[in-house]
Amino acid sequence: MIDRDRLGALLRRERAAFAAGNPRSAAEYAQAGNLFGRVPMTWMNKKAAGFPLYLAEARGARVTDLDGHEYADFCLGDTAAMAGHSPEPVVAAVRERFEVAGGACAMLPTPDAAWVGAELTRRFGVARWSFALTATDANRWAIRLLRAVTGRPRILFNSYCYHGSVDESLIVLEDGVPRSREGNVGAPVEVTRTSRVAEFNDLEGLERELANGDVAAVIMEPALTNIGIVLPEDGYLEGVRRISRKYGTYLINDETHTFSAGPGGATGLWGLEPDVVTIGKAIGGGIPAAAYGLSQRLAEDIEAIPGLDLIDMGGVGGTLAGNALSIAATRATLEHVLTEPAFRRMSDLAEMFGKGVQRVIDEHRLPWSVTRLGARVEYRFTSPAPRSGTESSRAGDPELEDFLHVYLANRGILLTPFHNMALMSPATTEDMVAHHERTFAEAIGELTGRTGPS
Template sequence: MDRGRLAHLLERERDLYARRNPRSAQLFADAGHLFGRVPMPWMNKRAGAFPIYLDTARGATVTDVDGNSYADFALGDTAAMAGHSPAPVLAAVQDRLTHRGGATAMMPTEDGEWVGAELTRRFGPTRWSFALTATDANRWAIRIVRAVTGRPKILFHAYCYHGSVDESLIVTGPHGPVPRAGNVGAPTDVTTTSRVAEYNDLAALEAELAHGDVAAVLMEPALTNIGIVLPDDGYLAGVRDLTRRYGALLINDETHTFSAGPGGCTRAWDLDPDLVVLGKAIGGGIPAAAFGMSAEFAERTLARTDLDLIDMGGVGGTMAGNALSLAATRATLGEVLTEAAFEHMTGLAADYADGVQAVIDAHGLPWSLSRLGARVEYRFAPSPRNGTQSHLAQDDDLDDYLHIFLANRGVMLTPFHNMALTCPDTTADDVRQHLDLFGAAVAQLLGDG
C-alpha cells in the first residue's frame, strides 16, 4: 500500500469534513468548560479535528447539528442496538415519567421480576440484580465471587473489554503480565488483583488457573472492542472444563456479544457460565445493566451474614434497578429486541459481511472480517486469534481514512475500529450504501478510482 497516497487522501477527507461540519467545529471550539472539550473523554476518539455533534436520532439514522444525516452503524457502540428511541421504549418511559412518576424512588417495581424472568429465559441464570452500566455489573460480580470463593484474583484475556473495571486492565508481556498501556491512576498494581492469558490458548489458561488463587474467569465469549476475535473450535468448552477442574467460577460478559442473538453467545453457543453480565443494549438507550447467577449461588451468597449486601458493602447503588431503567428494559426485551428482530438484524449483517468480503477478495487485500450475529468488523490484517495479535494489527491511519471517508458521505461507524452493528430499523439500502462507499474508498486508496 502506498502510505503517501493514504496520507494525501486522509488530508483531503479531513478538509472536506471540516467544510461539511462548521457548526460542530464551532461548538467544539466553544466547549471550554468541559474536560477535553467533550462530555466524556472517549468522545475525542475521532478521525477529524473535532467530533460531530448530534442533533436528532431516530431508528437507524442520526442527524448532526449541520444538518447532515447518516446511516448509523455505530449505534452507540451497542447501547442503541435496539435503534434510536424505539417507540415501545418511548412509550414505557413516558408512562413512567408522565403518568406514574417516580423514576427513582428507592422502591421496587413489578417490572423487575418480569425482566428477571425474561433474562432467565434467554440466558439461563435464575437470579438477577441490576446496575446502570456493565462496568458496575462486572465490578459487583467480581466482589461477590471473591467473597464467596475466598480467592483473591480474577483472570482475564489480554485486551479484553469489560468497561473500566480496574482488574481487567492487564495484558501479557514478553516477561509476564503487565498493566495495559495508558491505565489511568490505578489503585494498585493490577498483577496483585488479576491474572491474564491470551484468548484461544488453553495451555496458558490452565497454567494461570493452576496457581489456585483465581476466584473467576471473567470473559467475553468472543473478544470485542479490539476487533472481533472468535473462539477456536472447542475453546469455550475447554475454558468451562478448566474452570471447573481448578475450582474457579466462569462469568460471561455479554454486553457486546449480545449481538449474537436473543440470548447472546450463551444461548447461541449453548454455554453454561456461572454468572452472566449484560449492559448497554438491554435498556433501549436508557442506562441499564444486569448480572445473573444460579439459584444455588445466590443462596450461598445471601447466607453469608458477614457480607453487607444491603448497605455499604460495595455492591449496589441508589440509582441501580430504578423504575425508569426497568420500564425501559422490559419494553426493549419484550417488544424491540425480539426473536424476529434478531433474524432481521443478523440477516442484514450477513449481507454486509458478504459485501465487504467481496471487496477485499476483489482487490486481493490481506485484510480479514469477522461477524458475530448482528455485529461485523473488518481488520487490516489476517484474522487475529487473540487480543494481542488484534492489538498489533491496528492501523490508525487506515482506520481514520475509512471512518472519515464514510462519514463525509453519510455512513457512521463506531469510532472504535471499524465495527458496524445493525438494529431493527436498519435497512438493505443502508447496507448497500455502506458497501458502495466502502468499495469506492478502497478503490481510491489503491489508485483504481
C-alpha cells in the same frame, strides 16, 4: 500493499472536507472549554477528523448532526442503541413511567423488575438477577461477590479484553509477560497484584494461571469484541468451563457486546454454562441499564455466608441502580424490540454487510479479513483474522482506520469510532447496507489507485 503517501494525502483531503462541511460542530467543539477534553465524556474525543460531530436528532438507525447531515448509523452508540434510537415501545414505556405514573427514582421496586428477571433467565439460563446502571458496575459487583464466596483475591482476564473501566481488567500479555495495559490511568495498585491473564483461545495458558489456586473468577467475553472481533476456536469455550471447574474457579460471561450474537447472547446461542452473566448498554433501549445474573447454586451459596452485608454497605451501583425508569425501559426493549425475529433480521443484514465488504476486499486482492458475530460485523487489516487479543491489537493501522472513518462520514455513514465495526439494529435497512458497500468500494478504489475521487 498500501501506498502510505497516497493514504496520507487522501486522509488530509477527507479531513479538510469534513472541516469545511461541519462548521457548526466545529464551533461547538471550539467553545466547549469548560468541559474536560471539550466533550461530555472523554471517549467522545476518539475523532478521526479532528473534532466530533454534534448530535441534533436520532431516530431508528439514522442520526442527524447540527449541520443537517444525515447518517446511516452503524455505530449505534457503541452498542447502547442496538435497539435503534428511541424505539417507540421504549419511548412509550418511559413516558408512562416518568410522565403518567411518575416516580423514576423512588427507591422502591416495581413489578417490571420481576418480569425482566424472568426474561433474562429464559434467555441466558442463570436464575437470579440484580441490576446496575452500567456493565462496568455489574462486572465490579460480580467480582466482589465471587471474591467473597471463594476467599480468593485474584481475577483472570483475557489479554486485551474489555469489561468497561474495571480496574482489575486492564492487564495484558507482552511477550508472555503480564503487565499493565497501556493507557491504564491512575491504577490504584499494580494490576498484576489483583489479576492474572491468559490469551483468548489459549487453554494451556489458562490452566497454567488457574493452577496457582488464587483465582476467584474468570471473567470473559465469549468472543472478544472491543479489540476487534475474535471468535472462539472449536472446543475453546467448553475447555474454559472444564478447566475453571477443575480449579474451583467461577466463570463470568460478559455479554454486553456479545449480545449481538442473538436474543440470549453467545451464552444462549452456543449453550454455555457460566456461573454469572453480566450485560449492559443495549438492554435499556437507550436508557442506562445493566444487570448481573447468578446461577441458583451460587446465589444460595452467597446468601448463606454469615455476616455478608448485601443491604447497606454491600449495595451495588448506588441509589439509581434498578430504578423504575431503567427497568421499565428494559422490559419494553426485551419484550417488544430486541426480540427473536428482530435478531434474525439483524443477523441477516450483518451477513449481507460482511459479504459486501468481502467482495471489495477480494476484488482488490487485499490481505484483509471480515469477522461476524450475529448482528455485529467488522473488517480487519490482516488475514487470517486474529485468534487472540494480542494478535488483534498488533493488527491495527490507525491512519488507515482514520481515513476510512472520515471518508465514510463525509458520505453519510458512521461506524463505531474505535474499530471498523458495524452493528445492525431492528431499524437498519438493506439500502443502508448497500450504501456502505458502494462507499467502501469507492474508498478502496481511491486508496489502491484504481478509481478517481467520488
